[in-house]
Amino acid sequence: MYLTSGAEATVHLEDGVIIKERVPKRYRLVELDERIRKERTRAEARLMSEARRVGVPTPIIYDINGSTIKMEYITGEPIKNVITPLLSERVGEIVGRLHSGGIIHGDLTTSNMILHDDKIYLIDFGLAFVSSIVESQGVDVHVLFQTFESTHKDHEKLIEAFCKGYGKTFENADDVIKRVKEIEKRGRYA
Amino acid sequence: MTTVLGIEGTAWNLSAAIVNENDVVAEVTETYRPPTGGIHPREAAQHHAKYASQVIRDLLDEGKQHGVNIGNIDAIAFSQGPGLGPCLRTVATAARMLSLSLNIPLVGVNHCIAHIEVGRWKTPASDPVVLYVSGANSQVLAYRMGKYRVFGETLDIGIGNAFDKFARNAGLSHPGGPKIEEYAKNADGYIPLPYVVKGMDFSFSGLSTAATDALKHASIEDVCYSFQETAFAMMVEVTERALAHTGKSEVLLAGGVGANMRLREMLDIMCDDRGASFYVPEKRFMGDNGAMIAYLGLIMFESGTVTDIDRSHVNPNFRPDDVEVTWIAEDPGIGGTK
CATH class of the missing domain: 1.10.510.10 (Transferase(Phosphotransferase) domain 1)
Structure with missing residues (x-):
């Protein structure tokens, strides 16, 4: 199921798992684009885990692959x-x-x-x-x-x-x- | 019909124009070209002082040929800032003198907003997200509730100055941008340079230094190419975010660096992918020009704004979001909520 699309990423829900993917930008050089998306994806996952460590509830990360994060779907x-x-x-x-x-x-x-x-x-x-x-x-x-x-x-x-x-x-x-x-x-x- | 004479001289370009609601009636420009290095503020101001009376005399002659006499001019507009202090003061003095001797009201205008308004005048853009790129300025702006708001901007130097700094270190002459664009066309590949976007802001000074360092191990063509690709992508990214955030559907490119064809191409692709329209005014309205100052003066004057002489001091750090926009009617067509 398709959830949202911001300026940077699309978010899907599949089998109860959130799949967030940073989409390629055609205006950016491919190698630059890939580097940025990968760096930001890793930073995002790291900061979500770090936030949980300091007592802020965040979704659990299941997997990171390139510019895609799989994470817990928080109902509510x-x-x-x-x-x-x-x-x-x-x-x-x-x-x-x-x-x-x-x-x-x-x-x-x-x-x-x-x-x-x-x-x-x-x-x-x-x-x-x-x-x-x-x-x-x-x-x-x-x-x-x-x-x-x-x-x-x-x-x-x-x-x-x-x-x-x-x-x-x-x-x-x-x-x-x-x-x-x-x-x-x-x-x-x- | 309202007719306004405007004078621009915030940096290296001294330019004066007469405009009415329909078009530019006359324009005369005298550019300061440093023999070596970059723009020296004092020398640029001396240049403007030397040529101001000649430029205005020529402008009035040209106006007369198109049927506009001094008596037809309703207001004198001038760039009140932002810009180089000595240059601003010289041009303000010329504008005050004209206003007092001809007994015509004075209108001090914001140089950045003049770039935006001339674009709205000379392209179909009506309520755009604006990427304004010049030597000293790099900003992403859009109109919302009575002001042009800054959504993102450079945290240090403008993109043009970043190019100039690099160009000087690489032995290229001022202005650096056009030379960098030429070299970039013959590059073999991309070399990684720092891509610095912080929230909605970007930063160029570290990038410029890194590009200079890269010259030690890479060809000037590859460095110019990589510098452009990195810097432009940063600004296009923030422009795209401002589009998403505001829900607007137009992008307007303004300022001298807007002449760069690669920057235009990147904005065009981004707009295409988002279903937005992309507008660029013709080249004479991109760099600093007297017509844009006269035009903003005209719409401000028509909406009831005049600047008293004792409030006509210049402001080298005049921000666009300091200006109350009096000439745009609040309607659903413009400045809509996010």
């Missing part, structure tokens, strides 16, 4: 459809753990979080990278706040609850939240 409800201030606080705790572990997700939206067995899973690490600088963490949180604002009515309560949870699991939470406000003022899309 996207957070987008069920978000409440209480859940937002738990999202904050999870993102705090991720950032404490030096990982930036790169595309934190409420569609990339799944509620399964009362656990919140983070999915799609396609844009994830390693960083412990406040700016990267701030942009990560800023992207999430933007999805709160564009898709959820009581976004102020959600943001407040997120910050509470984020502060519980991440030492530098206050600095990051301060930076998020600066990033918002810049009006720049990142």
